[in-house]
Amino acid sequence: MGPLQFRQQVRSVSSIVIATRESRLALWQAEHVKALLGSRGHDVSLLGMTTRGDQILDRSLSKVGGKGLFVKELEVALEEGRADLAVHSLKDVPMDLPQGFALACVMPREDPRDALVSPRYDSLDALPQGAVVGTSSLRRVVLLRALRPDLRIEPLRGNLDTRLRKLDEGQYDAIVLAAAGLKRLGLADRIRRVFEPSQMLPAAGQGALGIEIRTDRADLAQALAPLADHATWLAVSAERAVSRALGGSCSMPLAAYATLQGEELRLDGAWGDPDGATALVRAQARGRVTTLNDAAALGTEVAERLRAGGAH
Numbered sequence: 001m002g003p004l005q006f007r008q009q010v011r012s013v014s015s016i017v018i019a020t021r022e023s024r025l026a027l028w029q030a031e032h033v034k035a036l037l038g039s040r041g042h043d044v045s046l047l048g049m050t051t052r053g054d055q056i057l058d059r060s061l062s063k064v065g066g067k068g069l070f071v072k073e074l075e076v077a078l079e080e081g082r083a084d085l086a087v088h089s090l091k092d093v094p095m096d097l098p099q100g101f102a103l104a105c106v107m108p109r110e111d112p113r114d115a116l117v118s119p120r121y122d123s124l125d126a127l128p129q130g131a132v133v134g135t136s137s138l139r140r141v142v143l144l145r146a147l148r149p150d151l152r153i154e155p156l157r158g159n160l161d162t163r164l165r166k167l168d169e170g171q172y173d174a175i176v177l178a179a180a181g182l183k184r185l186g187l188a189d190r191i192r193r194v195f196e197p198s199q200m201l202p203a204a205g206q207g208a209l210g211i212e213i214r215t216d217r218a219d220l221a222q223a224l225a226p227l228a229d230h231a232t233w234l235a236v237s238a239e240r241a242v243s244r245a246l247g248g249s250c251s252m253p254l255a256a257y258a259t260l261q262g263e264e265l266r267l268d269g270a271w272g273d274p275d276g277a278t279a280l281v282r283a284q285a286r287g288r289v290t291t292l293n294d295a296a297a298l299g300t301e302v303a304e305r306l307r308a309g310g311a312h
């Protein structure tokens, strides 16, 4: 890269600060974006911070304010100008960002599937009657219950390393985690079986990273545009629209997963009653999409079908 080209690339944003949580996964994600921007000539540094979501480990997230707890403190840093951008697992990002914030881009998706991790058992089918499975995700609870009503599902919180440690200490026979996080941290060898989406439909946004900025930072939006993956962005826009239409919380017993084949987006949704009284509700739609709005419309359609089937 010649010096002239270099100067042009860094002219708009000379130095970029990434606000990040300090879990190993969050740091990996921030370092990943730092490296991508660095290779484009930007000077990037990280600002590590601990969020309320990281501190509260003894209660279920849905009870203490949802996954937005992981996002809010990073937004304060952006608001105050201490940082320029935040990298999020899109799964943890509320459907509607606060006034003044926006997703500047959605990056290519890692494996979107859930994975079974267990020291002893190779698959869900191999688990004995009444085995103890750890997860605190309502989505995983309702999907697991539909597959294996006999299992004892116990809460499991904490970052990836904490969850794996609790498994290794013998508190569970198996746990369910996102394959994406395990792969990013070099822990793919812990995966005993990945669930096909037809069996365990992923969460909206699972496996995808989003970069959040202030809406008044057009300079940054421009610098980040090359990091976007349009196919992933369309898919997750459809998925997030399902969630938004059903109330917008990311701690609902809701799954939404879209794949793009050419220009056709196929979107699947599933909703389960957390009290387990009724069977899973499933819905699907497909359509030609080119814009994020098209994708969101498909999401709204699936949400309506889920609602018609009893989701609320």
Ligand SMILES: NCc1[nH]cc(CCC(=O)O)c1CC(=O)O
Binding pocket: 089, 090, 091, 092, 176, 177, 178, 179, 180, 181, 205, 206, 207, 208
């Ligand atoms: N809710 C926690 C969370 N948020 C993002 C990931 C990693 C996977 C991803 O990037 O979607 C995980 C861990 C998990 O669900 O096992």
